[in-house]
Amino acid sequence: MPAGAERGRAGPGGGGGGGGGGGRAGPRGWRSPAAAPCRCAMKKPDGKVVLLGDMNVGKTSLLHRYMERRFQDTVSTVGGAFYLKQWGPYNISIWDTAGREQFHGLGSMYCRGAAAVILTYDVNSLQSLMELEDKFLALTDSASADCIFAIVGNKVDLTDDCALPPDENRPEKSVASCGAKVRKQVRAEDAIALYKKILKYKMLDEKDVPAAEKMCFETSAKTGYKVDYLFETVFEMVVPIIVRQKAEGPPQTVDITDYKPAKRTKSGCCA
Numbered sequence: 001m002p003a004g005a006e007r008g009r010a011g012p013g014g015g016g017g018g019g020g021g022g023g024r025a026g027p028r029g030w031r032s033p034a035a036a037p038c039r040c041a042m043k044k045p046d047g048k049v050v051l052l053g054d055m056n057v058g059k060t061s062l063l064h065r066y067m068e069r070r071f072q073d074t075v076s077t078v079g080g081a082f083y084l085k086q087w088g089p090y091n092i093s094i095w096d097t098a099g100r101e102q103f104h105g106l107g108s109m110y111c112r113g114a115a116a117v118i119l120t121y122d123v124n125s126l127q128s129l130m131e132l133e134d135k136f137l138a139l140t141d142s143a144s145a146d147c148i149f150a151i152v153g154n155k156v157d158l159t160d161d162c163a164l165p166p167d168e169n170r171p172e173k174s175v176a177s178c179g180a181k182v183r184k185q186v187r188a189e190d191a192i193a194l195y196k197k198i199l200k201y202k203m204l205d206e207k208d209v210p211a212a213e214k215m216c217f218e219t220s221a222k223t224g225y226k227v228d229y230l231f232e233t234v235f236e237m238v239v240p241i242i243v244r245q246k247a248e249g250p251p252q253t254v255d256i257t258d259y260k261p262a263k264r265t266k267s268g269c270c271a
C-alpha cells in the first residue's frame with residue numbers, strides 16, 4: 001500500500017476513524033479495525049468522501065486503482081469499507097459502499113457529514129445512471145450542506161473510445177483495435193443533465209457551485225484512465241469544506257448501530 005494510505009472496514013459502533021495495520025485480514029485483504037492491536041495509533045479523519053452507486057459499476061475497483069495502484073478481482077461489497085488518504089495536512093476517509101439494494105439503508109449513514117459524494121455509474125448501462133437519481137440521491141440528504149457532488153461514468157475502456165484524445169494512461173489506439181468495443185450507452189450530456197437535477201434537488205444555484213462539465217468524469221478503473229484526476233480534483237475541492245468543518249466542531253462519524261433494518265411481516269414484505 002502506498003505511503004499515506006490506510007484502510008479499514010466499518011464495524012458496529014464506529015468506523016469514522018482510521019483503519020490500521022495489524023488487524024485480521026478480511027475478504028480481499030481488508031483489515032478489521034476491531035481486530036487491530038491498538039486503535040490509539042490510528043489517524044482520525046478530517047473529512048469524508050463517499051462513493052455511491054449501483055452494484056457492479058466499479059466503485060471498489062476505482063478505489064483500489066487509486067489507492068493500491070492496480071486493478072484486481074473484487075467481490076460485491078458488503079456494508080462499507082474505507083481508506084484513509086493523507087492530502088496535504090488532512091486525512092480524508094474515502095468510503096466504499098455496497099450497491100446491493102439490501103444495503104441502501106446504510107448509505108445515508110455513510111453520507112452523514114460527507115464533504116463530497118462520488119455518484120458512480122457504468123457508461124454501458126443507462127439504468128445505472130438513472131438509479132443514481134432514483135435510489136441514491138436521497139441518501140445524500142445527510143451529507144454536509146456544502147457537499148461537493150461528482151458524477152463518474154466508469155468502464156470507459158469497454159467502449160469505442162477512438163474519438164477520445166490519448167493521454168498518459170491511455171495510449172492512442174488504431175481504429176481497428178476499437179472493433180470489439182461498443183458505443184457508450186450513456187452520453188456525457190446525460191451525466192451533465194443529472195448533475196443539474198442534483199443542483200435543483202439540493203436547491204443550489206449553478207453559479208455557486210463547480211460547473212457541471214468540471215464535475216462529470218469518465219474513468220476506467222481497469223486502465224487507470226482519469227482515476228487520479230477524479231480523486232485529486234475532488235480532494236482539492238473538499239479542503240475548504242474540511243477547514244470549515246474543523247472550525248465548527250468535530251467531524252461526523254459513521255455509527256451503524258443507528259441502522260434499523262425494515263421490519264418484515266410474516267409474508268416477507270417490509271412493514
Ligand SMILES: Nc1nc2c(ncn2[C@@H]2O[C@H](COP(=O)(O)OP(=O)(O)OP(=O)(O)O)[C@@H](O)[C@H]2O)c(=O)[nH]1
Binds near residue numbers: 158219
Ligand atoms: N472493463 C472494466 N471492468 C471493470 C471496471 N471497473 C470494474 N470493473 C469490473 O466490474 C465488476 C464490478 O466491479 P466492483 O468494483 O466490484 O463494483 P462495485 O460498484 O464495487 O459493486 P458493489 O460492491 O456490488 O456495489 C468487476 O468484475 C470488475 O472487475 C472498469 O473500469 N473496466
Ligand SMILES: [Mg+2]
Binds near residue numbers: 059060075098
Ligand atoms: Mg464494491
